Amino acid sequence: MKHFFVLLTSFFLVINALAAQEKGSIVGKITDKELNDEPLPFANVLIKGTTKGTTTDIDGLFEIGNVDPGTYTLVISFVGYKTLEIPNVVVEADKTTEINTGLGPDAQALDEVVITTTVSRESEVALILEQKKAIEIKQSIGAQELARKGVGDVEQGLTKVTGVSKQEGSRGLIVRGLDDRYNFLTVNGLPIVSVDPDKKIIPLDQFSTDIVRNVNIYKTFNPDVYGDFAGASIDIITKDIPKTPTTTVKIGFGANSQTSFKEFRRDDEAGSEFFGISGQRTNIPGIYDKGTVGQARDLTSEESSRVFNTDYNFDNNDAFLDNSYEITHGNTIRLGEDGERSFGYYTGLVFQNSYRTFLNGQDATYNTTGEVNRDLNFNSYKFSTQKTGLLSLAYQDINKFKLKVNTIFIQGTENTSEEKFGLFEEADDEFFFRGQRYTESTLLDLQLLGDFFFDDDKKNTLSFGTSFGSGEFKEPDRKVLRAEGIGNDARLFISNNSQPFRFFADVKIKDFSGFVNFKHGFGEADDLGKFKNTITFGAEADYLEYDYFNRTIRLDFNSNFNVLTESLNTDDPEDFFRRGFTANGLFYNDVTDASNRVEIEQLLYAGYVNYSVALEKWDITAGLRVEATDRTVFFRDFRLDGPQSPFREINLDPVNVFPSMNIKYQLNETSNLRFAASLTATRPRIREILPVLRNEGDGTGVQGNPNIDNSTNFNADFKYEIFPEDGGLISFTAFGKLIQDPIETILQPIAGSRFITFVNNDQAEILGLEVEYITPLNKLFGEHFSDLNFGFNGTLMYSNVSLADDIDTGFLTSNERKLQGASPFLVNADLSWTKDFSEKWNSIATLAYNVFGKRIDALGVNGLNDIEENSFHQLDLVWKNSFNKKFTLDIAVKNILNDVSEFTQEVASGSLQGQDLGILRSTRGINFSLSLGYKF
Template identity: 30%
Template sequence: MRKHLLVLLMALTSVVAFAQKGTLTGTITDKDLNNEPLPFANVLVKGTTNAVTTDESGKYTFALEAGTYVIEYSFLGYETQTENVTIVSGETVTVDKVLGAGSYTLQDVKVQAQVNRQKESSLLLEQKNAVEIKQNIGAQELSRKGVTDVAAAVVKTTGVTKQEGSGNIFVRGLGDRYNASTMNGLPIPSNDAEKKNIVLDIFPTEIVEYVSIDKVYGSKLYGDFAGGNVDIVSKEHRGKGTFRIDIGSNANTNAVSENNFRLHASPNASGFGMTKKPSNSLTQYNYETLGMDTKSPFGGSIGISGGQSWNVGESGKLSLFATGSFSNEYQSITDGQANGSISPTGVINKRYDSFDSFNYATNTTGMANIAYKINANHKIKFNSLFINTSDQQTDEYRGYIVDLANDGNGFVRINTFTKTSLFINQLLGEHKFTDRLQLNWSGAFNNVNDDQPDRTWNTFNEQANGFTINSQSAPNNNRYFQELTEKEYNANISVDYKIFKNGDSDYNGKLTLGYNGRMKERDFAATQYNFKATNTHLGDIVDPDNLDAFYNQTNLTNGFFEISTFRGSAQVPGATRPQTYNGDLDVHAAFGSIEYTFNPNLTAVLGLRGEMIKQNMEWDTSLSPTGQNELTKTAILPSLIVKYSLNDKQNLRFAFSKTYTLPQFKERAPFAYERATQVYFGNPNLYESDNYNLDLKWEMFPTSDEVFSATAFGKYIVNPINEAVVNSSTNDISYLNSGDYGYAAGIEIEVRKNIFKTEETNSKRLSAGLNVSYLYTEQELNNDKVAAETNLNVDFTDSKSAFTGASDWLGNADLSYFTEWNQKRANITATVAYNLFSDRIYALGTQQRGNLVDKSVGTLDFIIKSKLNENLGIGLTARNLTNPAIKQVQENPNGDVLSQTYKKGTGISLSLNYTF
């Protein structure tokens, strides 16, 4: 009896206590995203641990004692606001919040919302609600997967892969010339004379809020588009002031195992010093040392970042985010072989049975992002980014060279130092004049200097008593100086105007009109000084590690060797005049689109863009003295995107567009660039391709951080551009409109799934991600077309072929476990990630030779990161754990012949960060 009375008393006490409380409930939705619910918005009683978050439907409910409280409202990292709120006992207060850009009143609570696209759930929500078809990867996912640069980031998305040994990104099997790179929506220049796009691995993820990959064309994008557009969105400060220090160390198993990690002694370790082209270079020996240094191959990194915000007036806010970092890294290639000039029968004219490579790279980055929010409707942002990278590499080849080392006793050493400085300055503005009218504008000035100061190339024959210099041809021993400067000006302006009013404040349509301008100038100059030993000194024994003992002023004066350029010796007027090419590109575009919501489930965007393009080239090179060429095009580019919501969790999307692919400066400049086993040169008669693109996508979002999607796509390309071996004695590679047509079709599947998670606290979860792509490509190869349109001749081995750079299969998979404790102040995230691409063509085969093919490679990474408390974090990353062999073969009729193979080693890095 007493037991029952006790239970009844407790129940009555609970009822009385509850009656003394009030209930706060409601739904939070997003006005700018069709009033979709906002999951995980926070409502907190400040000074206590009493808090709730909205569920997947944007709903929240909790009880509070009667009284007045300071309530803190935030959403996914949005700018936090605090206000006094009065709760009345026994009453339920319903607050349905509609968040959009700017300020909104929640009864007594005022909330300012800004989107935080660093989080995976926020990016998935944006992907779900956007009309366009795109993929985003944010800072949170980059950290979880141990990604340290933007190139590694985009490779983690569906249908994207990276070419080994380069920064080349392939989107849906389409390589560098078919893709585009932007930052905050503005084009950025290439930092490589041989590339259209900037090498994405120079961008550390510390500067990134998120990376967006557009695979479907819309009228706001430049029309030079076929594979995808990679947009890097720079980090902006939000919330409380922060200051963070990061330090790290790294090592490569190949480099650590090397007893003698060799590099050219001339460049310095900072990545900033640069050897200048010597004066009196043909008559005096004013060159830097040819000596070699032995290094201790252990790298590291240090970085600082921080941000602060200040209120300006009643509604303004000034925010600053800045970061600076320096990192260096050592890598070595082992178990290497390299072959070149392979005949159709498999005869190898350059057979290097031993290939070693030693690499030291640095990256120095500084960025400042200043945002001034004048009020809820007007915002201006200035972004300035400086990146200096250096890459110092020593490649050593030993083996057989026809007519130079027929006994297999050849030894070639190439020391290459590349230094790149990139300076990006952007000013962007957003202005909302009324609920219907918004103006967006932006402008940029970018500058790139890409230099190869003093690449040294030396060829030897190993004899019984030592090494002799091989000088049968003057270029066998040379020093090469290359300078590239590129300046670019960009301007964007667009106006959005809502139309077709359907109520008090909603509109069914939006009209967008705008202008884009891009003006780019490139100046390129290169000089190669050849050092030919005279006949009486061809047999002199030299030490490859101390060539200064042979190449010096005394021996030049005494006639041991002679110095010349491709123009001749010192006796030839203008012999030191460099090879040059200069390129100008002007693109002026007007665009418009109309977006219309037919009903809550169906939205379409119809766009039209017109571009006037002019690309002018001038050159003076060894292949073509004093020439000029101009390419002009007027492009009319329609696009259509349709989104149909099957329900609140599933969408169907359709897209169609026409675009083009413009040849790049280096592809049209008749300048020859020599590598150890291959020579590349441009084709002035190259012209643009036209592309027709079609996409159909289904996607489902079971929860806020899960997605299932399947995409079918097709592309038809008129006059596709390819790399191919042309008919020549040295089997050089050039760039050709190789046929009348080509097409690509494929399927992409993406899955992000929580295997389990604790529903109430979300403190433990196991999640998995998988994206798989299948791609089929085919193109016509037409010898007669090439002969009729150029002064080059080719003899394609096949009449049809797959696209260069296109893998049939691409896959990425990851498995992550997350747990947190100590009231969510500490956590651990462990991730296993795997990337795979199948065989892909590197260059098309000619003259009965097969295609050069990169063989399939899979890489396995492991990442573990821990936040020990609110301030201290540590991490361990192991990349390329299985260390597979990287192979390239020439597919000949009698079987594959190895072109190149090596192993990259496993990279291990440790990191430590502290946030004040």
């Protein structure tokens, strides 16, 4: 590996090419003055003094891309017409200059040239400029940076941002040490629901970056952001509608070093699973659907043998290549003689699937002295699919209004098959575990957004947005089987009601949301259209309906079939079930308790005011948000109620007042000081208030607590940032958070077993320092490195959680510890090399690295210390090529180091005290991908 780094570094450093400079573009429409301004096709458009040029298409449209910043003369010609020269055409980095004019028998058309320049918010330079001008502290990552780093989904993209990391499982995205519970998600400023009860925000790996313009990460609070804020408020902005007709088609394939073309074990339950279509085989039988709640019954052996369409066996096939397909199309049509009105549209469809295996992993537990309770090897096989769709329609009159309609569709499936085998202290022989879980989530979100301008200078602006989201999360026919022994002569493992079982869950969500705000500017606007003083009044509302249903169906037995002596073949466990049903010794019964149905209704409404004043060097914004939450949980207690008992109700209706302050002081033209302070709250995930006892398959139950209160968060940030004149960014941010009544996970005993539940603890404290540095390397090492760019961001963090004295912490070992999921440090770095091999071949290669420090994954219990996730190093290489501005070829190698993902636990006592023992260990393999695209 050392030699690999030497060679790779040499590759980047010995190349001597043109400066890595951001480019601009010139687009427009040429019309025929002799034919009432009809489009003029096949006209020549050339940048004078260069070889750069193009011809107009059938609609008179043209585009000249990849133009160095500067001032040019544009030459437009057509046979039989006077050649037209347009001087002083300014091209700026990452901006599009638009030229609209006509040709005729004379050159009078010059007086009618319309030149406009727009910022591309997909570009890194534009987003840094926006960050510089903004009053609030925020970070953004755009489509250009996402593509350069080979990022395929929003979740991967956010892990490249300062202070952001990812943790597998329900913790999800972690921002400044705060997990999924403490973050909030909007799309185009409107909340979007998560249908997965384990997630507060949509699993962002299901949100393809191919329909994303940029992602804004607000780490400080503003009144127009929802008050459910502690880690960050994340706003995904969907693609802009292109100014000219644009169509792209892409196809990609990927391989994994430990998966592709190798044995892949899974059930054969879904229909066309390759395309993420589940079919009907996994549906819950009618005898156990929602309409039969309270009618639980034991099936006969004969009924049991035919009630399900699936079984416990796995199919053995070789994994295929990963696949990805994308098609997008968009255009803007100008209306009227002046072209100030326009209609535009954009549509994008993306489909992806992937195969992943985790082989020879370790899953172990120990007692306080380090003696083994369980030491299992495991193989896990995961097949997943993702579909993402976007349809945007826009209509605008430049000086009067803008309207936009978005339709967003997201659908993902995941089929995980797992086997474990090894030592388990309760088993008399080698222990065997087989589990299968298939999940499917579907979300459709409709949005309407608008801006109305009451004045030509846009002094008074009314903005509004409304959305309707509908989604479903299905977990059909989850199966668990345990045995003693491996191979033909194993036996069913029976201990603490651990019989094989099937679990079904279904979640349906409806969400209605909207906002309206009015902004007034005082005085006269400056040359950029900005008013020194502004005041904004706004209101928001969000109504959520949540319907949860689950059912557990367990295999039971009688004396006709002695499960303790009957052989079970772990390679064909279904044979065991067939023999048991035939002998009238096995049957299914419904063991679901009364809490299998829960409904939640939540209405959130808020009003806010925000006042901004700009002095000579100061920008100050003060705001206040009043937010009320009216939440009712309808449920039955699994200990006290029967299936037909009336629903119990728990209401939570707090009214919160959230003040905020943002101050920016401009030290000079290239540097700012910023300060932000705010008071916010945190609402729990759905799973944390869902009063349903759910079996996790390993003997642990999970039950939510509908009595949980919202947390209260005090936030403060201080930032110093420098924007060098020749590009880049240098920033230092110190932040602190005090969280009162944080929501924490605890373990409690129940009937000789244990389950996970959630409570409010005393308080949590977080202190941190963030550093970000983006620069062309020629600034550091001279012009020989002018084609290289370097980016770095890092975070150092301290955290502490104190548990409340009056809470029964069950098995928890420590009452004071680091915040769960918070790493003491995070590092992201990337090195990019840009090369124009010719006018027709442009290339960029990026080497990206990230690592997080050791962090707590699970809390220690029964005198055991906490389980910690060790540091994980990831290195990715992405090479993107563009040919003739139409063809693209992208090659990527990810997870090059193939580092070990490892969780450890320190021994608490005995001769091994202080040693770290492995709890969970696996590797992910190296990923290779190739993508071909065509733009027309």
